[in-house]
Amino acid sequence: MEQMFTIGKIVNTHGVKGEVRVLPSTDDVKRFGKLKEIIVQNRTEITKEIETVRYHKNFVLLKFKGIDTMDEAELLKNSTLKINRKDALPLKEDEYYQCDLYGIQVITEEGRDLGELTDILVTGSNDVYVVQSAQKEILIPAIKQCILKVDIANRQMIVHLLEGLEDLS
Structure with missing residues (x-):
């Protein structure tokens, strides 16, 4: 960290x-x-x-x-x-320092390893996490429906892929 x-x-x-x-x-x-x-x-x-x-x-x-x-x-x-x-300014619940998210392993709720978070795209409405695996790059919106759990200590993020995102993985 x-x-x-x-x-x-x-x-x-x-x-x-x-x-x-x-x-x-x-x-x-x-x-x-x-x-x-x-x-x-x-x-x-x-x-x-x-x-x-x-x-x-x-x-x-x-x-x-x-x-x-x-x-x-x-x-x-x-x-x-x-x-x-x-x-640093204190964080609210479900907030994280961006630097702590880089390199974290991203896993689906079913246990499938999607890869590593390599970039964060800042958009107007919500951030988008760029997850890189050996085969491809996946973009995951940083919204509560997709990001189920972030465990900074164990360097792991559990995600739910919305319909449409599943086809990309």
């Missing part, structure tokens, strides 16, 4: 006082306001204390303690922002 989650990427500086412009990769951008520090990963990993958080259009503007000029902020450009799992 991943112990660190990526929640954004520094794409540029903002202004002359050391702020950076972050493209968030988290469902809840307001979560940046709840953080006191964040891990900045480029060639190395360093923990930075967050001084201020502002929101501008689709970006998050962060000011780190000790970064006070545009030149200092420029050195952080293209860095990935990560948090520890313990700092």
Whole structure:
């Protein structure tokens, strides 16, 4: 299980006082306001204390303690922002961190092994899980009618294939 989650990427500086412009990769951008520090990963990993958080259009503007000029902020450009799992937003019932689903074995309710979850397609209405076996790729909608049980600890997902999906497997 991943112990660190990526929640954004520094794409540029903002202004002359050391702020950076972050493209968030988290469902809840307001979560940046709840953080006191964040891990900045480029060639190395360093923990930075967050001084201020502002929101501008689709970006998050962060000011780190000790970064006070545009030149200092420029050195952080293209860095990935990560948090520890313990700092992640809590999950509701039947919710999972996407990184925990990759590589999980997908099995039908009858016990037939469909393969491994290799990708998650984010659509407007619901996610779609891409399951890859040696023979083919199967797309399974991430809805309660299809996803019966997810066991992260044992790396297993039990699914019900809706009519029409059965023909593809």
